[in-house]
Amino acid sequence: MSELSLSQDAAPAQKPSRIRMALRKPGFMVGATIIGISTILALFPGVFAPYDPNFIDYTAVRQPPSWLHPFGTDLLGRDSFSRVIWAYSVNMQMAVLATIFALIIGVVIGALVGYYRGIADMIFGRVVDAIITFPFLVLVIAVVAVLGPGLVNMYIAITLVGWVYYARLMRAEVISQMGNDYASAGIVMGYSDLRIIFRHLLPNAITPIVVYWMTDMALAILLGSSLGYLGLGAQPPQAEWGVLIAEGRNFITTAWWLSLMPGIAIVLTGLGFSLIGDGIADLLRPRG
Amino acid sequence: MTLKSVQTPLLEVSGLCTTFGAGQASIPAVRDVSFCVNKGEVLGLVGESGSGKSVTLRSILGLSRRYGTTTGSVQWCGQNIVETPEAQMRKIRGGEIAMIFQEPMTSLNPLLTVGLQIDETLKAHTDMSSSERKKRAIEMLDVVGIPAAASRLGEYPHQFSGGMRQRVMIAIALAARPRMLLADEPTTALDVTIQAQILDLILSLAQDFDMGVILVTHDLGVVAQTCDQVAVMYAGRIVEQGAVRSVLRAPQHPYTVGLMRSVPENVPPRTPLYSIPGTPPSLLSLPAGCAFAARCTHKSEICETSRPDLVGAGTGRSVACFNQVKSEGGAAA
Amino acid sequence: MAGIQYTLNRLVLMIPTFLLVMIIIFLLVRLLPGDPAIAIAGDKASDADIAAIREKLGLNAPLLAQFWYFLTNTLQGDLGRSILLRAPVLDVILARLPTTIFLAVYAISLSILIAGPLAFLAAVNRGRWQDNLIRAVFQVGLSMPVFYIGLILLTFLAAQLRLFPVGGYGETFWDRMYHLFLPAVTVALYTSAILMRNLRAAIIEVLDAEYVQFARAKGLPSRLILGRHVLKNALISTVTLLGLSIGQLMSGTLVTETVFAVPGVGRLMLEAIFARDYPLIQGLTLTFAVLVSLVFLMTDLFQSWLDPRMRLS
Numbered sequence: 001m002s003e004l005s006l007s008q009d010a011a012p013a014q015k016p017s018r019i020r021m022a023l024r025k026p027g028f029m030v031g032a033t034i035i036g037i038s039t040i041l042a043l044f045p046g047v048f049a050p051y052d053p054n055f056i057d058y059t060a061v062r063q064p065p066s067w068l069h070p071f072g073t074d075l076l077g078r079d080s081f082s083r084v085i086w087a088y089s090v091n092m093q094m095a096v097l098a099t100i101f102a103l104i105i106g107v108v109i110g111a112l113v114g115y116y117r118g119i120a121d122m123i124f125g126r127v128v129d130a131i132i133t134f135p136f137l138v139l140v141i142a143v144v145a146v147l148g149p150g151l152v153n154m155y156i157a158i159t160l161v162g163w164v165y166y167a168r169l170m171r172a173e174v175i176s177q178m179g180n181d182y183a184s185a186g187i188v189m190g191y192s193d194l195r196i197i198f199r200h201l202l203p204n205a206i207t208p209i210v211v212y213w214m215t216d217m218a219l220a221i222l223l224g225s226s227l228g229y230l231g232l233g234a235q236p237p238q239a240e241w242g243v244l245i246a247e248g249r250n251f252i253t254t255a256w257w258l259s260l261m262p263g264i265a266i267v268l269t270g271l272g273f274s275l276i277g278d279g280i281a282d283l284l285r286p287r288g
Numbered sequence: 289m290t291l292k293s294v295q296t297p298l299l300e301v302s303g304l305c306t307t308f309g310a311g312q313a314s315i316p317a318v319r320d321v322s323f324c325v326n327k328g329e330v331l332g333l334v335g336e337s338g339s340g341k342s343v344t345l346r347s348i349l350g351l352s353r354r355y356g357t358t359t360g361s362v363q364w365c366g367q368n369i370v371e372t373p374e375a376q377m378r379k380i381r382g383g384e385i386a387m388i389f390q391e392p393m394t395s396l397n398p399l400l401t402v403g404l405q406i407d408e409t410l411k412a413h414t415d416m417s418s419s420e421r422k423k424r425a426i427e428m429l430d431v432v433g434i435p436a437a438a439s440r441l442g443e444y445p446h447q448f449s450g451g452m453r454q455r456v457m458i459a460i461a462l463a464a465r466p467r468m469l470l471a472d473e474p475t476t477a478l479d480v481t482i483q484a485q486i487l488d489l490i491l492s493l494a495q496d497f498d499m500g501v502i503l504v505t506h507d508l509g510v511v512a513q514t515c516d517q518v519a520v521m522y523a524g525r526i527v528e529q530g531a532v533r534s535v536l537r538a539p540q541h542p543y544t545v546g547l548m549r550s551v552p553e554n555v556p557p558r559t560p561l562y563s564i565p566g567t568p569p570s571l572l573s574l575p576a577g578c579a580f581a582a583r584c585t586h587k588s589e590i591c592e593t594s595r596p597d598l599v600g601a602g603t604g605r606s607v608a609c610f611n612q613v614k615s616e617g618g619a620a621a
Numbered sequence: 622m623a624g625i626q627y628t629l630n631r632l633v634l635m636i637p638t639f640l641l642v643m644i645i646i647f648l649l650v651r652l653l654p655g656d657p658a659i660a661i662a663g664d665k666a667s668d669a670d671i672a673a674i675r676e677k678l679g680l681n682a683p684l685l686a687q688f689w690y691f692l693t694n695t696l697q698g699d700l701g702r703s704i705l706l707r708a709p710v711l712d713v714i715l716a717r718l719p720t721t722i723f724l725a726v727y728a729i730s731l732s733i734l735i736a737g738p739l740a741f742l743a744a745v746n747r748g749r750w751q752d753n754l755i756r757a758v759f760q761v762g763l764s765m766p767v768f769y770i771g772l773i774l775l776t777f778l779a780a781q782l783r784l785f786p787v788g789g790y791g792e793t794f795w796d797r798m799y800h801l802f803l804p805a806v807t808v809a810l811y812t813s814a815i816l817m818r819n820l821r822a823a824i825i826e827v828l829d830a831e832y833v834q835f836a837r838a839k840g841l842p843s844r845l846i847l848g849r850h851v852l853k854n855a856l857i858s859t860v861t862l863l864g865l866s867i868g869q870l871m872s873g874t875l876v877t878e879t880v881f882a883v884p885g886v887g888r889l890m891l892e893a894i895f896a897r898d899y900p901l902i903q904g905l906t907l908t909f910a911v912l913v914s915l916v917f918l919m920t921d922l923f924q925s926w927l928d929p930r931m932r933l934s
Contacts, residue, residue, distance in 0.1 A: 130641035133917075137872030138890070138909045142649055145894040145902050222766045226876055229768050230891060245769065252776045259776075263769040270764030351837060381840030389838075394831035398930055399853050408849075409839045444929045460839070 025282065031275025038269050041085055042092035049082035053239045062255045071261045074247060083239040084262050090240045091221055091269065094151070098220040101159045103213055106166025111202060113167065114174030115193065124167070131164045137223065144232045154224065154233045162216070169212055173205035180204075207284050214277030218270040225266050241266050297324035298500040299348070299385075299468055300363040304370075306340075306347040308356035315571045317343040317356070319524040322598070325468070325500040325517075330491065332515035332532065333504045334547070338568055340524040341504045345470045348502075349387055350377045364468075383413035386461040390473040392453035396445040402429075402456050403441030406463050413464035428459040432489060451482035455489065462493060468500045469493075475510065487514050508547055512536055520544050523568055523579035526598055530605030540601055540612040542586045578609070586611040627925055631918060642910050647691050649906065650899050695907065701900030705893060710904035714886060718908070721885035724801055724808070725874055729863065731809035736816040737859075743817070744824035755817070763814040767873045771807040771880035779803060804881040808873040815866050816859075823858035827851050857927050864920030867913055 041048055057077030065072045071080035113124045131139070143157035178201070221241075227233030228242025236243050241262040248258030306318040318340045325331045333341040347358045350369065361368045369380060381387075389395040396405060406425040410416055416424065422441070429437035432455040434448075445453055454474060461469065471490060475483040491514055494501045503515060511518050511532060518535050520528040520543065528541040539545045546564040555561070566583035569575060575582070577592040584591065590610050598608040694700070700710035739759075743752040762770075779785045785803050827833065828851060836846045875887030882888070886905060893901040 126637050126641055129638040130645060132868065133638065133642055133910045133913050134645075134906065135868040135871040135875075135909055135913060137875060138906060141875075141890065141894065142902060142906045145897075146649055146899075218764065222764075226766050226768055229766075230876070230879065232894070242766075242768075245772065249772065252772065256776055259772060263765070263772075266766055266769065267761065267764045270766075271761065274760060274764060349838060351834070378840040378842060381838055383840055387835075387838040389831060389835055391831060395835040397832040397836070397850050397854070399857075399928065400849070408841060408845065412839065412841050412845075446930050457835075 025279055027275045028279025028282075031272045031277075031279060034268055034272030035276060038088060038092055038272060041088040043089070045086045045089050049079075049085040051079040051082040053078060053083045053086040054237060055079070062251065062258075064255070065257055072255060072257050074244075074255075074258050075251065080244075080258055080261060083244055084241070084265055087239040087241050087244060087262065087265070090151075090234060090238065091224065091266075094155075094224040094234075094240075095217040095220050095269075095273070097155050098158045098224060099162070099213060099216045101155070102162035102216075103166050103209070105159070106163040106168075107170045107202075107206075107209060109163070110167035110170025111174050111198075111205070114171035115178070115201070117175075121171075124171070128164050128168055131161060134161075136161060137226070140223065140227070141230075141232060144227065149232045149235060151234050151238075154227055158220065158223065165216070166209060166212070169209060170205060173208055174201055177201050177205050207280075211277050211281045211284070214273050214280065218273035218277070221266060221270055221273075225262075298327045298329075298364075299325045299502075300361075301344075301348065302361045302363075304344065304347060304358065304360035304362060306343055306352050306356050306358045308352075313572065315356075316574070317524055317571060318347055318358075320360075321521070321524075321526055323517075323519050323526065323529060325502060327467075327500055328495065328498055329517060330494065330501040330503055330515045332511035332518040333502060333521060334506065334508060334511055334518060335521035336506060336568060338523075338571070339521040341521050342472050344521070345387065345472050345502060345504055348470065349381050349385060350374075351381075351387075379413070382409050382461070382466065383464050384466050385468040385470060386464075386466040387470040387472065388454075388457050388461045388474050391477050392450065392457045393445065395457055396453065396460075398445055401442050401444055402448075402460075405456075406441075406460050409460055409463045424463060425459075428463050429456070431493070432456070432459045433485075434459070450478055451486065454478060454482075454486050458486075458489065458493070462497065465497060466499065467497075469502075471501060471503045473504055473506070476505070476507075483510070490514070508536070508551055520547070523574065524571065525579065525608065526606075527580065527608045528606070529598065530602070534602070534605060540605070540607045540614075541580075541609045542584045542611070542613060543580050545613050546583075546585075586613065628922060631921055635914060635918070639914070642907075642914075643692055643695065644688070646903055646906050646910070647688050650903055700904040700907070703893075703898055703901040703904075705896040705898040705901060710900050713889070713901065714904055714908055717884060717886045717889050720883060721874060721878070721887055723797065724804055724878070724883060724885060725870060727798070727801055727805035728808035728812060728870060728874065731805055732813035732816055733859075733863075735809060736813035736820055740817045740820035741824060743821045744828060747825060747828075752821075756821075759814045759817050762810055763818075765811070767807060767811050767876045768880050770810055771804065771877050774803050774807055775880060801883065804877045804883055807877045807880070808870060811873050812866055812870050815869060816862060819862045819866075820855070820859055823862065824851065824855045826858075827854045830854070853927070857924055860920055860923050860927070864916055867916040871909055871912065 055078060057073070060069070060073050060077040062075060063069055063073040063077075069079050069081060071084060074080055074083070109124070113121050134142075139161045140154075140157045143160055144153055147153040147156065224233055225240065225242030225245070228240045229246045230242075231246065234240035234243050236247060244262040245259045248255065248260075248262075252259055301324070302322040304318055304321040305316065308315045308317060321340070321344055323331060333344060335341045343352060346352045348362050348369075350358070350372070352358055353374075358370055360370060362370050364380065364385070369377065372380070396402075403422075403425055406428060407421050410421040410424060414421075425441055426437045429440060434440055434452060434455055440448075445456065448456060458474075469490070474490065475486050478486060487510065490501065490503070493499070503510070505511060515532050518530065518532045519526045520535075520541065522543050528535060528539065528544045535544065536548065539548055543564070546562075549562045550564065552561050564583055569579055569582065575592070577590070577594055578584070578587070578596055581587045581591040586609075588611055596608045596610050598606045601607045601612060698711055700714075702708070703710050703713050706713050739755050743755040746752045785799070833846060833850055836850050871887075874885070875890060877883070878885045878887035879891055886908060890902070890905045892898075893905060
């Protein structure tokens, strides 16, 4: 019995441009809109906030929402709406700064470990196991406990813990890409290791990293605001959503809007990043 | 080759069409397929991946209903089972018409014992008592050639080798003594040496149980060795049909000719192997005329504008082509 | 017996990881800017006290020796002494641990109850409105921080409507179930969002599996297919996923205990942080790591029990 060389698959239909496909997906567009608006608010809070967020006015303490103060005022008479807007800079900055360094460190380490394997890989495996044995928040809080509360320390803490997730992802991608022909071709052609890693493997392996980064930014905002609420992240009187919610906590029955509105901002922004992440993931998933 | 007595065919398919998706994104996987299978006969469905052969089998059993719509007629015991509601179809599936799949490792539930997987078929289709079922299960494992059958009832699929697993799948499928077996590339995932054994097993079981068999494969060699009738499919349609000897000895459709030529037999060393140039068309954008026209060496103008119907071309043969290849063409079977 | 062999294997594999865990905890306090002895002794200690503590903690010894003391002490159960509560750390933790475990188990049960059937419903109706609705709702839930959910539940259900107590722990079992209902729901809502998404994917994977196709081709009734073929296979993935979400669960528990003033180890951690009670912080971090490891181990064992393929390897 003999095999036939009938291996051709059906020819793929013409793929519409990726960007056009992205524009058609409602989830992605909603996410992109939310993040777009959030970014603008973060970059130009002064333009959109009607009042100075730190302006204390004892005559207008704990006012309910009104035309003058859409989100009411807090216990020091500061305009809640302005504070929420100004918090956009802090929280969006949080999303980026808490993730980008973990990403860079994780990607580099993951790529190196995935490429060279061997002992480095074994050690890496143990380190990853050890770090993920701690609940993320617990380890971050512990590091913050030691370094002291504050935004910068929070970024350091999150980066110290978060890099493993990027590294693990990158390593897996690199290993799987190494199986591809273009990688073997590079090795055979004698390209230097670094060149193979960074100019060839990396661009192909980067896509799941970007998808994860989006989700991570959503998580960073959740984590950062949780720490702000607990008093371990941004410190009052800085306007940060978690801090604002904590400030409103004592008046939860009388002036519940003070805690509610910043929370909605958190949810919206988190949703925005998640939707973009999902959208990108859908886009890049092979059709079939 | 079995003598075909004049009898009503066991299974008669006519005008079967299955389409997935809808509107612009509709995929006509099976288009106007017709054939019959008699008792004790083996029909081979041959074609490349994407030709619609697997979907045809699934459409016969109504397994494609979830994903697409099937129209046409599949006559089984005087009923058109395309229309039969699910509840009745379930009785037919496994009980009267059985199907086996290509990859036995993934087709058997890894968490359940082999004995249980046979038992549940028997429970669903027969009235046998629990001890009778156990007896039948051992019997089936025996019949398919598993040594020490009784002791292996309690084992799990991963404890069997590839060829043995396929035998187990056959045992499960035939446990309730169906009258027809649909085999979807049963030997593709197996070693060449095991392939022969499994095919022999299927053939002998078909004879013993007096079943009709439809064997789907992309391997003409398998067809030559096991089938009585063959239907060649391309882009969802049957392009040539007839008795195996006759079709393979003198193929009339250019596609069949191409397939025969691709079989590397009696080829002097260092000769480049032949493969049909081009690729099958995407089912999303089928051409107006003959689907094979783009790759055909015999095409003429009419081929690109109108689709050839399957017409008779000799005793018991039919071909869908405007420019049939005459008898001197084609490699020896 | 294969089971014991497997368990022992797993335990042995955990050792190097755990060693690293200890190293991380050890280094944690050493990250402190300044002198750990001063930190541990407190602001009001005299120089003599500080020197004594330094001696006791072996801070004058080389780093490796310090680590050795730390390791041996911990293994003997000596986790140091809490500055805040003036009692051995181990005792303090053990006193509050049952509360947190109760809350965690309560939350896991609730999240399985919520996520399980809904994930099933979504998977079976993939692409249709039930699926999309469920996924959308949970997507929103995933974007809500745990403390926010807790705060909302606390405000409306406890403070405003007075359906549930505002805080505290309760005495009897049922009293406890009542008091801890809101905190458990809070944690459960977040965990079930993650669980639902992963479970749905796992069930879809099973539904698409070839052996389910084969079962259908055998003409088996749907309920049997779902119950026997789909469920058992999906259960394995569920257990694995639950195990993986334990970290999230504990993080959620920590925050929730704070919002609802539940006297568990989570809230203790925060109290320790604000009091700069480093021995306690160290002990608590270790506790969390141990809990998570135990859960991972149990998940692995459960999985091997369910899946015959793993048993024999």
